[in-house]
Amino acid sequence: MAPPPNRRSGFSRRAQYTNFIGYIAGIAGGLLGAAFLMLAFANPSIFSSLRGVGSDIAEPAGKVAAEGRKAGHGLFDGLAAYFDAAQQNAYLKREVEAAKVKLVEFNARTEENRRLKALLQLRDGDSKPVAFAQLVASTAASTRRFATISVGADDGIKVGMPVSSAMGVVGRVLETASSTSRVLLITDAESVVPVRRASDSLPGFVEGRADGKVQIRLISLGINPLKPGDAFVTSGAGGLYPPGMPIAVAETITRDGAIAHVLADPAASDYVAVHEAWVPQIDAAQAANNARAARR
């Protein structure tokens, strides 16, 4: 379309002023944005209540989208399964045979574990999850990795509670609103989770890389003993994440650790569980000791 020859809004003073004020408001909007941004840099949680109201209002739409996603995966998985059904059948048969043997071993170990725990007079630390929730949204267009879950402060969710799916750790609660909460995923570049190697308790950290993978860093520097395929579980050090939750498997070995893929892919987890924040027992005992020492 041919543009108008000049951009004057005619002889109407009112039209001219409206136009002019529009530009002023546009520039003012930009400046206001910059001011908000400075505030958010200084204190990232300053607008959390505003975000909470927004995500509470958008929750029904998110739930509808979640149902759509679930139906979507079912359809695609169903279609994909037809293509290599025979091969998959043979493979699964072999897998089941192997799993049966493993199951016997596992039952024996569980029994032994129970016996040893009774001997040490440890009680099972696993408590029931606080709530189960749907993942209703995630910040798919930003490099920060947050997700929104469909339970909030009304369901007893508190900041810091760990969130997991059936496959492993997903993240931890960062902000709560009344019926939704915002979760910091473990792939966010700001997330750090203390872990140990499942096979030999080699301690380390899992840090997010913002690209869907995580970086494993070992505490003891020197020769890197990691191999691709090493599985890592949370160590419970420092509290928050309970020990023994599966988290990642090493993929590419780097100089001081490994790049690992996350076990609980949030895209494939329709439901997640929110747990009570873990308080290490040993610390509680130490605190009691310290208190006793202080009294003396």
Next chain:
Amino acid sequence: MNPLGAMQRLLSPPRVGGINRAPSPLLARATPWLSIMLASLLANSLVIAAAPVMPPVGLMMLVAWVQIRPGLLPVWAGLPLGAFDDLFSGQPFGSAILLWSLTVIALDVIEMRIPWRNYLIEWATGAALVCGCLVAMLVFANATGGAAPLLVIAPQLVMVLLLYPVIGSLAGALDRFRLIRIMDLGR
């Protein structure tokens, strides 16, 4: 009066088009705003992603609307629409307000400087503006935590480049939709 005829008139869908019909002012004004807000929401709830895999659809929709109908959205549209996007995007609050306001002003300047544009120029300017915003978003996100490298947003940049015409034609379809002559002017 024939009750059957009245019932039929009630049940039949409103006649669209014709000499005595006009577009609904509400639909004509609200469609751009609502479509941009919906796009902002969709970017976050279409997939639950472990990595940044969605282009900033809300911003692309805004740029497409401003390019199709210069002056339909006011210059200050970036403030309310950006604030809405900031609630859900995961960026520090204010990031979209600032970037979207600057984008609308930049598009206005481009429209003044290059009055005769073709499809390719619109594609290039639109995609370039959105890609610039993506890089700025990465800088702002890194300022609040973590140090994600530029490589993380490479898939998004490619997607913006390829998907921009699709969003543009979607906005074009919505533009035809908002001007459907649906209001009965009487006879």
